[in-house]
Amino acid sequence: MFSRPHFLSLVLALCLPVLGAPALAQGTPSRGALIQSFVQQRVGTVPLAEATGERREFTLEIHRVQTEISPGVSVEQWAFGLPGQPATVPGPELRVQVGDLVRIRVVNTHDQPHALHAHGITSLAQEMDGVPHTSTQILPGGSYTYEFVATQAGTHAYHCHFQTNVHLDMGMYGALIVEPRAGEGRPWTAEHTLILDEWDSRQNPADLKHDVQPDLFLVNGRTYPLIPDVPVPEGELHLLRVIHMGAQPHSLHLHGHSFLVLAKDGHDLPAPFEADTLPVLPGERYDLLVKGRDGAFPFHDHTTPQNVNGGVYPGGMHFMVTGGPARRADGTLAPPAAAHDHHAPTIPPPGAQTPAPPASPQPLPTGRPAHDHAAPAPAPTGASVIRIANFEYGPAELQIRAGTAVTWTNADPVIHHLVLTSGGQDRIHELPPGASFTFTFDQPGEFRYRCQPHPFMQGVVRVS
Numbered sequence: 246m247f248s249r250p251h252f253l254s255l256v257l258a259l260c261l262p263v264l265g266a267p268a269l270a271q272g273t274p275s276r277g278a279l280i281q282s283f284v285q286q287r288v289g290t291v292p293l294a295e296a297t298g299e300r301r302e303f304t305l306e307i308h309r310v311q312t313e314i315s316p317g318v319s320v321e322q323w324a325f326g327l328p329g330q331p332a333t334v335p336g337p338e339l340r341v342q343v344g345d346l347v348r349i350r351v352v353n354t355h356d357q358p359h360a361l362h363a364h365g366i367t368s369l370a371q372e373m374d375g376v377p378h379t380s381t382q383i384l385p386g387g388s389y390t391y392e393f394v395a396t397q398a399g400t401h402a403y404h405c406h407f408q409t410n411v412h413l414d415m416g417m418y419g420a421l422i423v424e425p426r427a428g429e430g431r432p433w434t435a436e437h438t439l440i441l442d443e444w445d446s447r448q449n450p451a452d453l454k455h456d457v458q459p460d461l462f463l464v465n466g467r468t469y470p471l472i473p474d475v476p477v478p479e480g481e482l483h484l485l486r487v488i489h490m491g492a493q494p495h496s497l498h499l500h501g502h503s504f505l506v507l508a509k510d511g512h513d514l515p516a517p518f519e520a521d522t523l524p525v526l527p528g529e530r531y532d533l534l535v536k537g538r539d540g541a542f543p544f545h546d547h548t549t550p551q552n553v554n555g556g557v558y559p560g561g562m563h564f565m566v567t568g569g570p571a572r573r574a575d576g577t578l579a580p581p582a583a584a585h586d587h588h589a590p591t592i593p594p595p596g597a598q599t600p601a602p603p604a605s606p607q608p609l610p611t612g613r614p615a616h617d618h619a620a621p622a623p624a625p626t627g628a629s630v631i632r633i634a635n636f637e638y639g640p641a642e643l644q645i646r647a648g649t650a651v652t653w654t655n656a657d658p659v660i661h662h663l664v665l666t667s668g669g670q671d672r673i674h675e676l677p678p679g680a681s682f683t684f685t686f687d688q689p690g691e692f693r694y695r696c697q698p699h700p701f702m703q704g705v706v707r708v709s
């Protein structure tokens with residue numbers, strides 16, 4: 246038996262109004278009762294023999310990997326991985342249940358010493374804490390098995406604790422989730438784990454001083470736009486487990502929804518609170534209950550200097566929570582595709598200056614108007630011009646033959662950045678007002694491009 250108080254039933258009671266049940270007015274435990282339960286809590290090492298659940302065994306290896314964490318930015322990482330599977334940042338999510346005997350065998354397949362700390366697990370013995378000077382360190386080629394009894398349901402993490410400022414920063418972390426025993430009811434139908442971190446694209450673990458200035462801000466190891474959407478279908482309740490394994494404060498803000506903060510650092514809150522902006526500090530974990538709605542809305546760090554990739558907006562700690570089809574403001578459902586909806590902003594040119602037209606504009610190869618989206622016939626090999634005006638590519642779809650040079654010309658009074666995907670790599674080209682960029686397509690295929698600061702600007706070149 247574990248004497249730690251369990252507030253899940255209370256949380257459920259407080260969630261019931263969300264679920265449509267009659268509102269309850271039970272109140273929260275008194276301050277005195279909360280202090281009393283803390284005083285009576287059992288603390289200290291829970292002997293492995295007291296495990297009442299299953300024996301859960303994991304093996305983690307450590308590998309040096311190269312990962313594209315932001316468009317066009319590939320970095321060296323030290324990553325945890327399961328044997329025979331690719332090592333990743335974050336490492337594999339480990340899930341156990343209350344009462345389980347957890348055994349994590351770390352095999353050091355890397356060329357540096359490492360250790361594994363189970364962040365938030367309080368039932369473990371000091372020798373299992375993964376701190377080199379009180380526990381152990383694992384030399385290259387060695388291994389160590391960390392064992393503990395999972396006594397408390399909650400959102401935790403594991404990370405390397407050897408030379409932590411470098412090793413954690415190199416990506417040595419993952420989620421460690423302790424679930425309640427099966428059968429305990431929960432109001433949510435799905436869970437999403439979101440691990441926050443930052444990265445300095447110039448960081449080098451071999452430097453004597455690890456003095457970093459992060460320029461990339463990550464969720465689950467990627468920056469926007471590489472962070473996958475989080476689907477929360479309309480009407481469904483989902484749990485977001487937020488874990489901060491970086492080193493800077495973040496202020497997470499969700500558009501179009503509020504969330505109910507159910508737990509902090511793996512402890513169920515006696516009085517969950519509703520919010521739409523949550524400060525998250527290094528090492529903290531929060532469990533957030535979200536109810537899906539219509540439309541897609543950003544969830545992002547409201548520390549806006551962190552909504553960039555290398556200083557360029559949009560990027561960084563930003564992803565979309567996607568629900569049901571978006572309704573219009575009048576309540577009707579929006580038409581399914583808005584691809585031909587040309588509401589591009591028309592901004593007045595600064596002063597009386599109008600950017601000069603391209604030096605020698607070539608007629609469009611097909612002779613079709615720029616906004617005709619019918620598939621144009623292949624053009625003869627030669628040259629083509631795509632004019633950027635009013636935040637649109639003209640034409641947005643172009644069909645050419647291999648060997649054709651395509652020139653993008655910026656006729657807008659603002660800078661655009663052309664992101665062209667070629668050979669699996671994003672290449673970014675600056676296009677100040679009036680500037681041009683030419684690229685010759687030698688290979689057949691479909692080449693998509695977009696504008697980095699204005700991602701709604703998208704186009705495609707089809708090369709036959």
Ligand SMILES: [Cu+2]
Binds near residue numbers: 407412
């Ligand atoms: Cu390490």
